[in-house]
Amino acid sequence: MEYIGYFASIIIGLSLGLIGGGGSILTIPILVYLFKVEPELATSYSLFIVGTTALYGGYSHYKLGNLQLKTALYFAVPSVISILIIREVIFPQIANTLFTIASYAVSKDLLIMIVFAILMISASISMIKKNKTTETIYKVNYTQLAIVGFLVGIVTGFLGAGGGFLIIPALLFFANLPMKHAVGTSLLIIFINSAIGFVGDLYLNTPIDYGFLLLISAIAFAGMFIGILLSKKIDGNKLKPIFGWFVLVMGIYIITKEIFF
Incomplete structure (x- = not known):
């Protein structure tokens, strides 16, 4: 299963490079089901893997002129506040x-996976639906x-x-960014968040296997590199429905496995 996990890790970066999101949707199931990482620890690992991969992607899109820094900061600063409240306090x-x-115990790990699966299904629906985006730039609603x-x-x-699967629609709708700019800006926000x-988790003394993390991040990094190259030739909007169906199937699988098996 680990070899399948290594191969699947490429898709984490590939997704981020092509459509600016979806990396974390894949990371959690890959870590939990293929590498047998506990769900709570997998959330920490996911932050590192997706964050480091998104950093490279964001820089690459910055060089391409696809990154809106002011918009990214208006989005990221409130995100950081809520992240710290959730991970360090709640x-x-x-x-x-x-x-x-009865005799069925509902654990924190089960809750994480079920909520994540529901989010995956919700995100997949928005990916599958064909939304027409406009390249016209209007005034950004920063509030x-x-x-x-x-x-x-x-x-x-x-x-x-x-x-990213939530950030992209938000940037398209509230910041009125063109798709390629939304992808680049999303990657910077993902990195900051x-x-x-992850730094907050280190403060809580979360046990981290850095060798494993660096290996998976390097593989995802390679996928990101490929994804960015492909994004210059392939319209990410055309790939979203395909990725959406994949995410939908995974979300249903997680719910079925966690509840019935």
Whole structure:
């Protein structure tokens, strides 16, 4: 299963490079089911893997002129605040076993995977739907953008997800960015959110296997490099529905496995 995990890790970077999101959607299931990492620890690992990969991607898009720094900061700063609240204050207070129904115990790990699966299904629907985007630039609604950034930070904090599948629509709708600019800006936001979340976990003395993390990050990095090269020739909008169906199937699989098996 580990060899399959290494191959799947390429897709993490490939997704980030092509459509500016989806990396964390794949990272958590890969870590939990293929590398047998505990879900709570997998959220920390995901922040590192997706964050370091997104850093390279964001820099590459910056050189291509696809990164809107002001927009990224208005989104990222509120996100950082909510991430710190969730991971440093709320998350450590959640008991490992939340409650018991008959003889069935509902654990924190189960909650993480079920919520993540529901989020995957929700995100997949938005990817599958054909949304027409416009290249016309209107005035950016920074207030609404900051509010959405705070909400995305809650998702990042709880699930260890970079939130690209939420950030991209927010940048298209509230910041009115062209798709390629939304992708580049999303990667910078993902890096900032992930870096803050991971550093916070280090403060809580979370056990980290750096050798494993660096290896998976390097593989995802290679996928990101390929994805950025392909993004110059392939329209990310055309790939979204395909990726969306894949994410939908994975989300249904996780719910089925966690509840019934």
